[in-house]
Amino acid sequence: MKKKVLLYKAIPKQEYERLKARFDISFFDTVNDSNRSDFFTALKEAEGLIGSSLPMGPNVLDKALKLKAASTISVGTDQFDLAYLAERRIPLMHTPDVLNETTADTLFTLLMCTARRAVELSNMVREGRWTKSIGEQRYGTDVHGKTLGIIGMGRIGYALAKRGHFGFNMTIQYTNRSRNINAERDLNATYLSMEALLESSDFICVMTPLTPKTEHLIGEKEFSMMKKSAIFINGSRGKVINEKALINALSKRVIRAAGLDVYEVEPLPANSPLCTLDNAVLFPHIGSATTETRLKMVSCAVDNLIQALAGDVSKNCANGHLLKH
Ligand SMILES: NC(=O)C1=CN([C@@H]2O[C@H](COP(=O)(O)OP(=O)(O)OC[C@H]3O[C@@H](n4cnc5c(N)ncnc54)[C@H](O)[C@@H]3O)[C@@H](O)[C@H]2O)C=CC1
Numbered sequence: 001m002k003k004k005v006l007l008y009k010a011i012p013k014q015e016y017e018r019l020k021a022r023f024d025i026s027f028f029d030t031v032n033d034s035n036r037s038d039f040f041t042a043l044k045e046a047e048g049l050i051g052s053s054l055p056m057g058p059n060v061l062d063k064a065l066k067l068k069a070a071s072t073i074s075v076g077t078d079q080f081d082l083a084y085l086a087e088r089r090i091p092l093m094h095t096p097d098v099l100n101e102t103t104a105d106t107l108f109t110l111l112m113c114t115a116r117r118a119v120e121l122s123n124m125v126r127e128g129r130w131t132k133s134i135g136e137q138r139y140g141t142d143v144h145g146k147t148l149g150i151i152g153m154g155r156i157g158y159a160l161a162k163r164g165h166f167g168f169n170m171t172i173q174y175t176n177r178s179r180n181i182n183a184e185r186d187l188n189a190t191y192l193s194m195e196a197l198l199e200s201s202d203f204i205c206v207m208t209p210l211t212p213k214t215e216h217l218i219g220e221k222e223f224s225m226m227k228k229s230a231i232f233i234n235g236s237r238g239k240v241i242n243e244k245a246l247i248n249a250l251s252k253r254v255i256r257a258a259g260l261d262v263y264e265v266e267p268l269p270a271n272s273p274l275c276t277l278d279n280a281v282l283f284p285h286i287g288s289a290t291t292e293t294r295l296k297m298v299s300c301a302v303d304n305l306i307q308a309l310a311g312d313v314s315k316n317c318a319n320g321h322l323l324k325h
């Protein structure tokens with residue numbers, strides 16, 4: 001008999017067929033009031049889970065009594081409680097590496113758009129407000145040759161730093177849980193304390209995972225330490241930043257501008273004060289959102305689930321370190 005798998009995201013047909021060839025699939029594109037009880041019935045029987053963007057904490061997974069493996073179509077694992085899963089001996093598989101370059105491309109786009117006020121000025125053209133030279137007060141600021149400070153120099157942080165170093169002759173500095181020797185050797189990156197990085201960077205990009213230790217890592221105190229001319233970029237998770245403090249810093253011009261891909265609440269409510277700020281560039285969580293990369297992520301997650309349900313968690317297991325204890 002085929003193992004039962006709960007799929008909670010629409011995926012390309014060829015990847016769906018790969019799953020279907022091996023497993024008995026229950027598919028939920030979304031979970032809402034009309035299908036919630038069917039979702040929980042399927043969850044109760046599922047040995048495998050695959051999908052993304054749904055909170056899968058203990059309150060949900062306590063009902064998944066037969067669960068043997070979960071596979072998230074993302075590198076971020078913050079929808080899950082890793083320790084809880086490890087306690088139940090359930091591996092959580094994720095999709096590192098396949099999205100590094102695309103996410104770094106997005107972050108650099110965000111950085112450039114914010115520095116050069118691209119969205120604001122493009123809107124000026126579209127709305128017929130380009131009636132004369134834009135004037136000094138709408139000039140952007142240079143990116144090339146400036147200092148890029150990265151908080152969280154991991155896989156994506158490194159890919160972003162590469163763009164800054166080789167493409168834009170930027171000075172790279174970073175803070176991280178541990179030294180990134182490759183970034184120091186390849187990109188001449190300098191390891192700094194958080195304080196030193198905040199005080200001395202022209203561009204500051206946050207690329208840590210969201211964990212209990214990084215929640216609200218950047219708040220009022222940190223914004224006040226940045227240069228008045230600093231441009232802040234968040235591509236990690238919204239909750240790594242105290243969004244209220246960021247709004248305050250932007251509206252009072254404590255910093256120059258921010259480029260955001262992620263928010264405390266997603267989708268960002270249209271009545272968020274962020275939407276009224278002309279010094280904020282707002283992307284709708286599109287770090288990895290290209291056709292090629294999203295397909296690679298799904299493919300990786302399908303492979304991960306097949307392997308994990310066969311007992312092999314040697315690759316891409318996010319809580320492997322906890323399972324060993
Ligand atoms: N905006 C988007 O669409 C995307 C967002 N992401 C987010 O980016 C995160 C990072 O992804 P990767 O680079 O693949 O992860 P990674 O694990 O390779 O890098 C994260 C780095 O953050 C560091 N770190 C963790 N806690 C820290 C702390 N308290 N202080 C300083 N550094 C700390 C780690 O040492 C590590 O080097 C993901 O967890 C996800 O939340 C990832 C992909 C796309």
Ligand SMILES: O=C(O)C(=O)CO
Pocket residue numbers: 073074075076077099287288289
């Ligand atoms: O993979 C992730 O963690 C994302 O945020 C989307 O690519």
